[in-house]
Amino acid sequence: xxxxxxxxxxxxxxxxxxxxxxxxxxxxxxxxxxxxxxxxxxxxxxxxxxxxxxxxxxxxxxxxxxxxxxxxxxxxxxxxxxxxxxxxxxxxxxxxxxxxxxxxxxxxxxxxxxxxxxxxxxxxxxxxxxxxxxxxxxxxxxxxxxxxxxxxxxxxxxxxxxxxxxxxxxxxxxxxxxxxxxxxxxxxxxxxxxxxxxxxxxxxxxxxxxxxxxxxxxxxxxxxxxxxxxxxxxxxxxxxxxxxxxxxxxxxxxxxxxxxxxxxxxxxxxxxxxxxxxxxxx
Amino acid sequence: xxxxxxxxxxxxxxxxxxxxxxxxxxxxxxxxxxxxxxxxxxxxxxxxxxxxxxxxxxxxxxxxxxxxxxxxxxxxxxxxxxxxxxxxxxxxxxxxxxxxxxxxxxxxxxxxxxxxxxxxxxxxxxxxxxxxxxxxxxxxxxxxxxxxxxxxxxxxxxxxxxxxxxxxxxxxxxxxxxxxxxxxxxxxxxxxxxxxxxxxxxxxxxxxxxxxxxxxxxxxxxxxxxxxxxxxxxxxxxxxxxxxxxxxxx
Numbered sequence: 001x002x003x004x005x006x007x008x009x010x011x012x013x014x015x016x017x018x019x020x021x022x023x024x025x026x027x028x029x030x031x032x033x034x035x036x037x038x039x040x041x042x043x044x045x046x047x048x049x050x051x052x053x054x055x056x057x058x059x060x061x062x063x064x065x066x067x068x069x070x071x072x073x074x075x076x077x078x079x080x081x082x083x084x085x086x087x088x089x090x091x092x093x094x095x096x097x098x099x100x101x102x103x104x105x106x107x108x109x110x111x112x113x114x115x116x117x118x119x120x121x122x123x124x125x126x127x128x129x130x131x132x133x134x135x136x137x138x139x140x141x142x143x144x145x146x147x148x149x150x151x152x153x154x155x156x157x158x159x160x161x162x163x164x165x166x167x168x169x170x171x172x173x174x175x176x177x178x179x180x181x182x183x184x185x186x187x188x189x190x191x192x193x194x195x196x197x198x199x200x201x202x203x204x205x206x207x208x209x210x211x212x213x214x215x216x217x218x219x220x221x222x223x224x225x226x227x228x229x230x231x232x233x234x235x236x237x238x239x240x241x242x243x244x245x246x247x248x249x250x251x252x253x254x255x256x257x258x259x260x261x262x263x264x265x266x267x268x269x270x271x272x273x274x275x276x277x278x279x280x281x282x
Numbered sequence: 283x284x285x286x287x288x289x290x291x292x293x294x295x296x297x298x299x300x301x302x303x304x305x306x307x308x309x310x311x312x313x314x315x316x317x318x319x320x321x322x323x324x325x326x327x328x329x330x331x332x333x334x335x336x337x338x339x340x341x342x343x344x345x346x347x348x349x350x351x352x353x354x355x356x357x358x359x360x361x362x363x364x365x366x367x368x369x370x371x372x373x374x375x376x377x378x379x380x381x382x383x384x385x386x387x388x389x390x391x392x393x394x395x396x397x398x399x400x401x402x403x404x405x406x407x408x409x410x411x412x413x414x415x416x417x418x419x420x421x422x423x424x425x426x427x428x429x430x431x432x433x434x435x436x437x438x439x440x441x442x443x444x445x446x447x448x449x450x451x452x453x454x455x456x457x458x459x460x461x462x463x464x465x466x467x468x469x470x471x472x473x474x475x476x477x478x479x480x481x482x483x484x485x486x487x488x489x490x491x492x493x494x495x496x497x498x499x500x501x502x503x504x505x506x507x508x509x510x511x512x513x514x515x516x517x518x519x520x521x522x523x524x525x526x527x528x529x530x531x532x
Contacts, residue, residue, distance in 0.1 A: 100340045168371060168373060168375045169375055169377060171335060171338065171371065171375075172375040172377075172439070173377075174335060174338070174364060175333065175335060175364055175368060175369040175370070175371070175443075176364065176365075176368060176389040176393075176442065176443065176446065177361050177362070177364040177365030177368070177389065177392070177393050177446060178361070178389070178392060179361050179392075182392050186377065186379075186380070186388060186392075187377065190377060190379040190380065191377060191378060191379050193379060
């Protein structure tokens with residue numbers, strides 16, 4: 001085979017690979033494009049008041065805002081992330097420190113099973129146990145449902161972070177008389193701090209984007225921004241779901257604006273993770 | 283002289299394989315005891331038994347007795363034991379998330395060796411001077427240890443162990459991967475340090491054993507086949523394995 005033929009084949013293969021790459025990215029680019037095109041007008045029209053105003057009434061000329069949904073999303077996702085991260089630190093530390101024990105195997109199996117449970121079932125479960133007991137859908141119930149939904153994610157990322165810490169650092173710390181709590185604080189969470197931060201952000205992203213766990217648990221608050229943790233709330237993903245199914249065009253507009261805002265809310269942590277991962281590789 | 287570390291009929295099995303078989307030894311106060319032996323003879327395992335790091339291996343089975351400062355190792359709280367019997371590993375392992383200063387200061391703070399800022403600073407300087415690192419790092423104490431060379435990192439790890447003011451310093455081939463200049467600095471430090479503590483040094487280098495050792499234990503297939511003052515063993519080795527080791531054939 002001549003040199004020019006080899007060059008031609010090389011170019012052809014590179015072209016095919018690039019084309020396949022672009023083809024794979026197309027749906028994502030299309031999604032970003034359509035969300036931006038449809039979501040930007042309401043954001044530009046309302047400006048900051050899109051995140052501070054209450055949602056509109058059907059067929060009103062003003063598109064209002066999504067304040068209750070934004071506040072509900074931030075509160076319920078933060079509570080769920082906080083609790084999930086605390087639980088995941090404990091479970092992943094246990095599975096890291098006692099990786100050969102049966103309990104570690106059991107924890108891993110439970111977490112894997114949780115990961116496979118459809119989140120709508122989580123929503124139904126929390127409805128029957130928490131919502132019915134508390135009398136009405138509320139932010140606490142929604143946070144619990146989100147917690148159950150994101151716990152496997154938190155455990156996966158945090159246990160990966162702790163496992164990324166080389167054994168020699170752990171042994172070095174123990175050789176110096178460090179107690180296990182100090183190994184956790186200074187070795188695991190210290191050496192793998194960027195991976196841990198990425199795991200926390202990934203858990204938050206997962207919580208922010210979830211819809212199904214909120215369907216039976218959050219309620220749908222539209223007449224005020226926030227009424228308390230034990231009262232119904234709202235969430236961006238829930239608002240998009242309900243407004244997108246409604247017959248009113250102003251609701252569709254709000255849903256697109258909310259979708260773009262949700263995308264931004266998710267993309268910011270993703271960019272942060274990129275920075276953290278790059279820093280960790282240095 | 284009494285023994286700081288004493289092993290009696292020590293047997294260690296890892297995953298069913300016997301690694302140490304009936305080891306008896308007596309490490310004397312303020313001495314440098316060198317442990318030599320071919321790869322896989324159980325040298326590192328012996329050190330890990332002495333400060334109970336062996337317990338991290340779920341497949342390890344230990345029988346016999348090890349007595350540290352007159353007390354059975356299982357009567358010690360393992361964390362307290364490791365504060366008095368510190369192990370420095372073969373590969374330098376400074377914590378990459380901490381500064382050079384904090385790498386040395388943290389063990390002292392966590393173990394309550396020094397409490398006030400002044401005490402910690404004094405101790406860190408003392409430890410870094412002991413390993414002849416102070417002049418090389420005094421202007422970059424707040425930098426991460428990644429700015430240091432391999433030899434400097436190893437000396438940092440020894441300094442990190444020294445701040446605990448240990449009774450016994452266990453060194454597992456500390457100069458295996460570093461240059462001759464840093465090796466000599468570490469050896470000089472060890473000779474000075476034995477005034478304050480007892481040192482157990484695992485090495486593959488007969489020259490190093492001759493330069494710094496007071497006593498030598500030759501391990502072969504998990505057994506101590508020869509022991510005694512370094513000069514005596516080097517001049518009149520009784521075992522063929524010892525002769526080969528000293529000639530660096532094994």
